[in-house]
Amino acid sequence: RIKGSLLAAQEQHAAELAAARGPSASAAGAAQEDRKRQLEERQAEIAKTEQQLADLRKKLAAAVAEASAAQETHAAELAAAQTEAAQATSAAQAARDTTSRIKGS
DSSP: OHHHHHHHHHHHHHHHHHHHHHHHHHHHHHHHHHHHHHHHHHHHHHHHHHHHHHHHHHHHHHHHHHHHHHHHHHHHHHHHHHHHHHHHHHHHHHHHHHHHHHHHO
């Protein structure tokens, strides 16, 4: 009879322990699912940020290429203007020389 009572008490204790663990295990599972969801959200945010960074890099590369082309165009226009100014200076000098010769004659 004592063995039976002891066995019954052990079984009751085991059942109570299992019942107590149930909510704890459920809470742990819910916490793990929450962490998993948060991790997935962070990964999605990182992927979105990486895509935005890639887009910005493309825009920057395009802006650099455009600025480089504009600089080349400006350099060509400047060289043409300098050549034209040199030709005008040379023509003006030739005109002065001619005028001086005419006056000197």
